[in-house]
Amino acid sequence: MATDAATRDGPVLSVSHLVKRFGAVTAIDDVSLDILRGEVLGIVGDNGAGKSTFLSLLSGYNHPDAGEFRYHGRPVRISSPAQTRRELGIEMVYQDLAMSPDLNVWQNLFLGEESRRWALFLDRRAMRSRAREVLREMNTKIDPASPVSELSGGERQLVAVARGLLFDRDIIMLDEPTAAISVAKAGDVLHTIRSLRERGKTVVLISHRLEDVLAVADRIAVFAAGKIVSVAENKGLTVEDLLHLMFGARAGGARR
Amino acid sequence: MTVGTQAAGGAAEAGGPGGAAGPGGSVPAAGGGAPSTAVTRLRSLWRLLVGREGDVRRPIAFLVLGVIVATIITPDFIRPSNINSLLVDNSYLVVIAIGEAFVIMIGSIDLGVESLLVSAGMLIAWLTVFHGMPGGLAVVVTLAAAVVIGLLVGVLVAKVHIPSFVVTLGVYWGFRGVALLINDQQGISPSSRGFSFGGIAGSAGGVSNLLIISLAVVVVAQVVLSLTPFGLWLKSIGSNELAARRAGIRADAAKISVFAISAFLAALAGIMYTAWAGTIVPSAVEGYSLEAIAAVILGGIPFTGGRGTAVGAALGALMVAIINDLIVLLGVPSLWEYVFVAAVLIVAGLQARAGRLVK
Secondary structure (H helix, E strand, C coil): CCCHHHHCCCEEEEEEEEEEEECCEEEEEEEEEEEECCCEEEEEECCCCCHHHHHHHHCCCCCCCEEEEEECCEEECCCCHHHHHHHHCEEEECCCCCCCCCCEHHHHHHCCCCCEECCCEECHHHHHHHHHHHHHHCCCCCCCCCEHHHCCHHHHHHHHHHHHHHCCCCEEEEECCCCCCCHHHHHHHHHHHHHHHHCCCEEEEECCCHHHHHHHCCEEEEEECCEEEEEEECCCCCHHHHHHHHHHCCCCCCCC | CCHHHHHHHHHHHHCCHHHCCCHHHHCCCCCCCCHHHHHHHHHHHHHHHHCCCCCCHHHHHHHHHHHHHHHHHCHHHHCHHHHHHHHHHCHHHHHHHHHHHHHHHCCCCCCCHHHHHHHHHHHHHHHHHHHCCCHHHHHHHHHHHHHHHHHHHHHHHHCCCCCHHHHHHHHHHHHHHHHHHHCCCCCECCCCCCCCCHHHHCEECCEEHHHHHHHHHHHHHHHHHHHCHHHHHHHHHHHCHHHHHHCCCCHHHHHHHHHHHHHHHHHHHHHHHHHHHCCECCCCCCCHHHHHHHHHHHCCCCCCCCCCCHHHHHHHHHHHHHHHHHHHHHCCCCCHHHHHHHHHHHHHHHHHHHHHHHC
């Protein structure tokens, strides 16, 4: 069953024959994919092609109607965001970067996985200093004690990614990471992705900005109408190639 | 929008000539006597005194103001005996306000606390007076019954997704009905020796037990809210429930437990009230759900939840108590109480709004 694609480092996470329906709509239609350790996997596709649904299944936020997951070759169930995070080391960075604006940075970073003392109480000091460490590693000057409502979109992005580093997750999934922040900051996001890769993290990047994906991805999976129409090594690929795969694959081949 | 620049932004908004206040304008020492600087100084003084929305300094400032006004209106107010009876007589209001604070912290509301309070009072009186149940056991049974009700309410809100307003409005009507049913619409009074659990309203070393109980409730609630993961989860749910759920917070369980806490404290307040009053009638404490809600809002927890303190809610309850007390001291017809509470609530709403504008 081990796939040939496992030549690089072996798949950290494999999905096979994944199906997800919302009522009459089949959002994910028999999708199989290996996510290789240490790679940046780009996922592209038109709106409604199933990219975000796919991520929501991997993160445990939605549940598939059929299909199976393998984590390091071992069959696993994906049941909830908390479980995927803790057991499978998957950190999901959502497009909207939703956080608790009334809580400060370290509280958001540790939310749901608080350090404790005497079993019952928050270990505030430990969390604050650990948060400061990780943020410093990421070369940002964000103060762990500042309220999240003070942060810019780019800073929120960094905090969301910092969560992945804080708990040493293996896989960090970014859903349209450049959507909620200014174009000028998009370069920073790509820089962050590259540095995650240097740290040996596996990154799954969903984006409709094809240039961004081409700039950082090792492989690119193209979604169309709920299916994966192509998984290509990012060697000599162009925006035109991707557009052709995204739209040419459709019945009739119409652009739009 | 951001707090870091709020001082400067506020000054610019105030429209000082040319918006002269620079980014450093929030430092009181900075600048000379330009009008815009004076405005900035006033604003930073305001912020120093009352803090951000949800800051405990706001209800403290409110309370100090209330005490001063009350003392000016009627000097009798500040007499220690009056202060003492104010605190003791309103201990149960403080307790239900704390329960309400937990509920409002997650952005829900509990309209039913007064009905649970009076039902619990009727239940414990019925158990002890009519059935001879020992006081201690009756207390445990009453509190346990309330927790069961609270869990049911929580399930209806969190799992069945009925808005808390609707569910607890049902509790409000339904348990007023239960209170009426328990003794065929009649109140319950103990024999001449008083309730067997009446010691709850007694005193130890000159300090009323009721005062000690309410103080303990406030302290425990504040510790839970500020120092435990559970408290953090509640704030995150009120602040952004989606983000909380994505972070793996079991929001449904947290919501259910919050309504159980509120019901538990309402029943505790009912036991305290019944012990204190020495009798209980089904029509008691009408309007106290709204007073508890008013107390929480006065105490600085916004209606949407997410921030604020239990101590603030307790201070808010004392504000409501002062208004009630003033009305008695002044001999004003008690119907004015409602008008006063309304006026103070609107002021509280205004200050929260003003705080946001300053930001």
